[in-house]
Amino acid sequence: MRIFKKNSYFKPEIPKNKSTFIKLLASYLVIIFVVLCISSLVFFSNYKKLVLNEGYNVSKRSLDQAKYYTELNLNWAKSLVYSLYLDDKIYTLMYSSSPITDNSIIARLREINASSPNIDSICVYNKATNILYSSLGTGFNPEYEKSMRDLLINTKDTFSGNPIPLKIDIISKEGNIVSKNIFSIVLSNLPASGDKLPNGAIILNVNADVFSNYFKQTNKNDNILFSIDNTGRIVFSADSRKFLSDISKESYINDILASPLSSGSFISTINDVQYFVAYSNYKNQNLNFINLVPYELLIGQSKKARNSSIIIVLLLLFIGVIISYIISHKFYDPIEKLIKSINEKLPPENLKGYKNRNELEYLSEALDQVLSQPTSLENLPLEEMVFIRNKLLKDILVNNQSMDINKYPIKLQQLNLNIDLENILVVIFRIDSVNTLYKKYPIHNDRNLIRLGIKNIIVDNLSQQYKVDTLIIANSIVAVLSIGREIDENTKNELLNFIRTIQDKIYDKSNISLSASMGPFVSRIDELSTSYKKANEYINYTFKYGHRATLYESKILQNISKEYKYDEILENALFDAIKLGNKEKIRYCLDKIFENILQYSYNDIILSITTLAINSRNLINTLFDVNNEKCKIYVTDFLEHLKDYELAEDVKLWFLNLYESYIDTLNEKKLSKNNVLVEKVKEYIVDNYSDFCLSVEQISESLDMSPNYLRTIFKNVTGESISKYINDYRFNKAKSLLTDTDHPIADISTMVGYANSNYFYTAFRKNYGVSPAQFRKNNRTK
Template sequence: MLFPLKSPRKTLFAKMMLTLTITVTLLILALSSLLYRNFFTASLDNINRMNTSILSQTSYSTKYMDSLVSKFINTVIMSPYTSVLLNNTDNDMVTLGSAFRNLDSLSLPHDYVYSVYTINLALNRIVSTETGNFYTKEDFYDQDIISLLQTVNKDSFAEMPIARKIPNPQASTASELANVYTYIVPDGLETNSSSRIATVINIKASVLRDMIASLNAKMSGPRNEIIVIDSQGTIVNHTSESMFLHSAKQEPYIQTLLAADQESGSFKTNLNGQDYQVTYVSSDKPNWKFISLTSYATFIGTVDTIKTSTFWICLTILGLGLFFSFIMSRSLYIPVGRLVETVKEHLTSTHNKDHPTNDIFFLQNVFNDMITKNNEWENKQREQLAPLKNKWLQDMLLGIRYVDQEALRVSQKELGIHLNLNGPLRLLLLRLDNYRDFLDSYNEKDRWLLKFGIANIVNEFVSEEYKLENIYLENDHLLLLLEISPLENVETTEGALKRLIELAQKAVNQYLKLSFSATLSIPVNSYLQLYESYSDTLALSSYRIVAGHNSFLTPTFRSSIKETVISFPESKAKLLLDSLKLGHLDKAEEAYSDFINQLSGTTYENLLSSIMQLSFMLKTTFNIILESDEFRKSELFQIVSRNIEQFETIEEIHETYSSLFSEIIRVMEQNKHNKHNSIISRIIKMIEEQYRDNNLNLRIISDEFQMSNVYLGKLFKDATGKSVSEYITDVRMNHVKQLLDNSNLSTKQILSQCGLEETNYFYIIFKKRYGVTLSQYKIEKTKRE
């Protein structure tokens, strides 16, 4: 009778919970839409950064190739043999042939050189290292170069190298063409075009194409491409050889690139009904543009998956929310309903004379019950307070949350933050050392417990002198927010904290068998400067790579860093590469040490940039070794191929590079040994096939292999234990014995077939080899028959 509105109250609670559920769902949808847009933008920015980095490496490799070719051109031009081939008017084939062999030997060690021409149109003489023949301009197989030479002028040098297809005179069909980059070095342009003299260097286009293919493998997706075009929109390199010299000028995105003023950039285009992100980088020498085409399908799929997942999550939350709204409304109403029922029963009992009730005792019981329920509710809230406080402080630190003074006061009270966030503050950033090993050794739960343990140990020491709050961050980061006195001296604070951190580091190492490095920020005046201070402190913590593990970095340390950029120690890098090529490990390590010492005191960014450039030079120079299947399977490749930023200390980088140097030299020595074995096998085969030629000797064999006869002779003797002439004699004598045993030929006929002459020297060798004279051998043979 007194409380007829019980059902409406339940309905009210249900409506409240339903409203809360719908509000939360709408907020999730709104935030998800914002995160979707941000994730899409971030994915696109990441693709652009990655592609720009890859294209920059390609551009650098092209410049590096151009630099190598320039040095080779200088070597060729300065060679006296080139001058003989260009200017000798006697047409003495002995002189010209000797000059050609020496010119060919100059180009032989350079794998990237396809061929070298020497052209004198006035003498009508062309020499090509590709075939080793002399030509007139009428019968020369590469007629295109003659036309180019006659039309070349001073403006043409800006377009070098020239991408061309040249006939392959050794191919089985005339349609087989080779893709090359051509450098024309004329001997003066003042002469008549029909009488010009020039040296022409053809470089294999496959060198750059292989490099692009290697870099293109880093891009995810089969529809992604890296192409290179010249200033006219012609493709001068592509992962597919068939696209070489294909004109792409008619493509709208190529027209946009050619009209662009910036050296690099990116934009969206549509190709064959598919959306692509175009990223490009320009180079001045040669005047080429390096282009990356990335299909939106390679990264938009992940974004769409997140969008679909978010939609279904929101529907699930809404459905569960509706269900739990009903359950929770009933749960929330139960205490109130009980209280109402209790009061109703009490009021009814007061009118029942048989059951009198003490009103004060009744109210005491009711309120005790309410206090108990309230305490249970507060305990549940207290359990959730720590993560809420950590999230609130994280948002303040990362610049995600902005609060005014009133909101700050309320939040501090609700979350139990006892620091004065409007006073002087300092950040103490802790970073776990050997984080990759930490991830491999512990599961997620253990990692969290260990980070919690580190925070407690550091808190125990630092809280003796400072008020602080712990902020748990992602990855290897942990942060302490310290309140400092406005009158405290900066140097005194740094000294005191260094002492406390060293004690904490020892304790962490002793009890947890872990170590961490610490970085101290500059003082800030209020919470509004926390985001900027955190970014600055995070950048300073990167100098752990120099200071090493278990270090303590302060703003004073930053003042010792040279802000001026130190130029890349190119001479030391080249000395390192040369030492590795020669197989001198000690000299390579010494050059690397000098390389690092020259960068001493520079900025973190400058140091890493220089090491990355050195790494790229190593990959470019020793590409065949580093890209081999055997090396790719090794643990060393996994270390070298990851980003250099993942190394924590310079010592880790030193150890990795030292192992890399040793492996490169080992593989080079192995390849050299294999190459020598191949040469020895070919020499033996040649002797077996040509032993009948009585003129066969070391000089003829060395000319055939285009090697020094002294070097070839030493190489053969080291491998077989015999000189070339001794081996030739052994082969001939073995065949002499076979013919003596199995034929009725005369001695003269046998010697003629075996490349020998009937001289006293032969009879001496025969007796020395078989222990009897030739006559005695024939008599014994007759007896055996």
């Protein structure tokens, strides 16, 4: 529809000043230049941070693996000390009232010492005889013995929970001074008092050089991994010569020891070289693990990226100049055409004095003339009227409306919006479990009808008491209510009852659950966006209160703890349960964590869950690495869609599935490895059952592992001991030979691995209730 008729005889001069085109071109060039510069700086800065973060993650994995390796070996040593204390022969050494002459008892110490390369020596002290027995033999080095006696005097606890590092200088048989690095664990019946020794004690000395070998293998690409105690002495490192060296005066060591954090990283200069320092403490053993990476090694990658980005920026800038020129022309052409069109349609007196200005001033005055003409909405089609109506209401809700408040009554009346200018608020109704609902109604029109039906029920109920207008936004129905007076407690309760009635009606009629939130009361329509914003915030608390919740300010605030603090103690308890594979404890700890975080605001709840997810990913991936499993978990997709989870229970279930999946995966892989190991044991028995010396120790030596560990695995998988399996296999072979051959029984005894035929005869009778001869006779008769 034309507003102005063409004036064929009026042809005013079009502005010839093309300053707009120049400004457009200059603006694009400036914008492109600024964007490219900022993008490059941001990219380089973020890339540098990414490199450092990756360096910290790599260092953290090394530190966690070193902590795990240390903890595993020290726990093994403690367990061994307890098992020594329970050994009858060791007990005899500790408390015999006379010197031990039985070589088998002394040999027991040497046997245990030889069972593991980690053991340097085992000492047993007997106060009654004042003898210190050692697995090194009688008359062992005097300096060594003196160190052990001093250790007993200085150990004031019955059990030294933390291994005691010692460096002992002894004189070898050749007369040379040799240093031995050891960790000692002491177990005694009574603590030493003064300079008196305990009644009896066991000292397990672990070879510290074994740990040095591990740290030597771990140090790669100029990385330096080591550990210090709380006084700054080196305990574990790749160089055994640095054992117990005091480096507490180094500034970076002081920073680590003084830090209240359990782990962290920073950059420090050490011996004129910059290093990236990552650390993690092991409070149970008073140890601090440290990893040093040359800073230049990390940052070298980012320097290459910076040089590359400069070249790319220059290239993009050149391309940007060309594109800016083309785009400026494209934008300017419509302006030029519009000026020509306005010149043809507006009366000349309306634009007098504007034709010599720049294009935009000229165009602005012309458009003002057009827009100042009265318009009529009545002639618009219904579809366009609804669109404009909804657009205006949405702009008011999000404060995207710059209209003078005095013009609101006219616009509201023209668009038939049922809203007052004063005493109003917003209520949001959101469909719960909308994805489940939409699966039942995949057709778009059906979904629209459902939302429209809900909207009509809301309007029918609320309009009984209030003026109301509504707007459908995504899966929510936004109701703007005109209360007509200032809201008090009675009015609020009355409105809440209306809201709950609507929720119940819709659920009873269509089995559709709605959650609702009520924004605060505002006195003017231009403040309505405040009520809408708050209502949007409150609806998120469905996550805490569940579906069909009715949410408002006082209800939410009274249950929020003001001070946010992430509970690392609860997290550590959860992670300990994960390491142990204790699913029941995991559920308990997870319930406690969610019970704690649901006391915070919604944003802090999301922050806590994000922190837990990232820390869980790091833990599980570290545990996979420690167990040499090529598995990884990722939480990126979960975090990206975290706000799509409607209920805290759904998020808790996600975490529970994550933890249980990890435990099941690890158990399946361990079981598979254990089954392979058991099959190897069985194959060895099949090939060697006739060997008189066949034993668990012989089998474990062939498989290069500890006998006790092999016994445990075999028993867990098969339900019986290796010794029983060997005996059963030998007797089954004997039965076959008795029934299928004429070999003498004494020969059969030898053939199946029994050197003593009398023992074979007795054992066979005990197992089967008959003698070998009677078994042969009975089975051949059949």
